[in-house]
Amino acid sequence: MTPALRRAALLACAAAALAPATAAAVSHVFLVQNSGWMEPFYSDPASPYKALVTEVVMAAAQPGDVMVLAAFNQSLPGAPSPKALLAEKVAAPSQRQHVTQALAPLTTAKKPGGAALADTDLGEAVGAAIGTALNRKPGLVWLFTNNKNSPNNDQATARRNREFYQLIHHGADIKKALAFPLHMPVQGARYHANGLMVYVFAIHQQGARELDQLLRSGRLQKVITEPPARLKPLDQDTVRLAPVRVEDAPGVAFSMAADGMLRADVQSDAAAPTARIHWHLDNAIYPYTISSAALSARSVLAGEERPIALGAARVSALAPGKSQPLSSLMQLPVARLPGKWSAAAISAAGSAVVLPGSIEVRLSEQKLELSQAFKQRMAALFPGDPLPDIFAPPSQVEGSRALLPIEVRVHYGMAPLLALIGAVFALLGLLAAAALAMTRGRTVQLTVEGELRTVSTKAGMRHTIYDQAGNKVAELKTTLFGHTLTDLREGAQVRLGR
Incomplete structure (x- = not known):
């Protein structure tokens, strides 16, 4: 371990020791590239690079979180990388000032003993953040880079890119990875750049949950308005189901709740109700086109699984953000619904027995390809750079599924309850008469x-x-x-x- 990494680890541990013992605290490592290829981001007076890093830190790290801010290029004897700039528990009043002060003196790094600018090793930086700063514990690793990965000025960039690709896609620690390609034209004394890439890697399942929570909060989207490009996983949540229209069956009425749940209101005397539901199947895996996949569906209701007949067996050429219509025929499991004389039905008289369930659509034999629009955008932001090849999906992508929660509400009339109440009163009357007869002289x-x-x-x-x-x-x-x-x-x- 290099001295700077030891320093980063010690500072991270010290900050962690100060952090409150709460499940809400998140650990962040922010890696800011300062190799020679980044020269225009530092020398251009109008460069928004440091300001962007500051705003991302402020949006992502909340009071009580633990953070390490480090600069990176490529580690050499006498020039360790990454190098810790700041490590502390986040405190709201002073956080912006601390980050700004840590970044202010940062400039383009040089190799030891000369004027040559430092090279870049993206894999080394991410590996050090995971293994040293986080000590392989859950957290989020952020990477700010111009996407040029050339250790020792290695011209075999394709091989280096594959190594970085392997780290992301096959590293067991990284459970989720997103990338934000940003338009950031800068002009330096030596180089010109059109774009910047911000990566975020969620470490372990807890880190993935923390990243999802951050995205749901909307804080990051106020700083980075571009949609995130997904690197990993590519076998989960690739599509979404959006109900469009339901053709009700006798005794059944469908509706959509505000939270996206599909509700089915069923009368207790409905006989084998079947409904035809029309959906939009949305591609939710930006920036990939689902070139082909086989479709199947099922419902899980009242403890019973039933296949759902779909109007199409396959999906093809579905671009990111686009949708295709999909019809389905679904039967509700009336045989499993509580009878009108059951305890559940009597207790729910005048209201409904609620049965939670779900509708699941599965994609198998799934093949993905990078969308043409995204390829063109990357070529414009990073001309001549092969690093976007890391977005090429693996040749084997497992199937994925989309889930839509459904709630079946079975409505029962008052007759069973009233009959039960009458029987109870009759029995009480008989008991009272018997008691009177027993005690009467x-x-x-x-x-x-x-x-x-x-x-x-x-x-x-x-x-x-x-x-x-x-x-x-x-x-x-x-x-x-x-x-x-x-x-x-x-x-x-x-x-x-x-």
């Missing part, structure tokens, strides 16, 4: 040996009946339904009533 008349007697009793009670001599002659048993004489002595003259 009754009188019964008996005739014992010609003598009329009256006995007070209640349901559930037994009374022993004696003759005039005091001998037991029977038992009187009272129930909810009447009175009976049991255990009659043989020959006894005992009867109910007169």
Whole structure:
């Protein structure tokens, strides 16, 4: 490890130690190229290069994040690269001033012991940021470059570009990579340039989530208005589904929620509802054209997977940002929906049982190619530079999928609930009547040996009946339904009533 890299690592660790223990904190490494090829970006008085770096840092790094700002060219004995300019925990009041002061003295680097301008090694700089400054932990690595990768002034730029390509596409640490080609004409004493490239590499899955969150916030888009060109991954989120029109089936009504979710309102008595949905299939993988891919689709609802019949089996020549119409026939799994006498249906009486699910469209045998418009733009920004070859997609790209959340809402009437409530009240009435009957006092008349007697009793009670001599002659048993004489002595003259 070079002394400057040791310094960068130590400063990064020190800043990390000061960072609050919060999952929201992000680690950033900003690599600013200052090799000889960057001469016009430093010597042109109107160059917006440093101002752009400052604004990107301010947009990307938020208070509490940890950042390292470093200059890079190519490491040589006596001239280490990258070289840390600033490493600290981000604090809002002083951040812009610190970044501006760190960049102010930065100029074009020279090789040790002479006037020759320093060469460039993009792979070395990115590798050092991942392995040393971040210590292979999650974070975001930003690279500001004119896209000329020529270590030792190596003319075999194609081979060097492939090495950089391999680092991006096959490096296990980099989970997501984007590039922003920017129009930035500058004129120096030695060189002229038309454009600048800003790369961002998300390290590990946590870094990819942090980059997605940054893009969703819109902060970066206020500084860089150009759409990001995707380098990696090329097998995820290549298309989007946008519902256009739904032909409702009897008992089913479809609608789109504000959050993009497709909703299906189903009446509980709908029989095997089927709906025809018309979509726009959008190419969401700028700057690539989907030259060809096979299409298939399925729905996952109420725990049941069903194939969706599509109106087209393939997609072809779909340019970035463009869409093609796609029709589909989808059946809702009525057999899996709760019955009207189920606990779920009764509890949802007057409203709906909500069943979440999704519609998935898969692309297989996918072939991508760089769009002609993007090739022309890169040729204008970086004339004669073969580095844009890193955008050439790998020969083998795995399939991808697009997901659209769907929510099935099954509506049940009040009848089952009202019937249940009536049954409950009827049962309560029977129980109340039984309780009253059990506790209500009754009188019964008996005739014992010609003598009329009256006995007070209640349901559930037994009374022993004696003759005039005091001998037991029977038992009187009272129930909810009447009175009976049991255990009659043989020959006894005992009867109910007169």
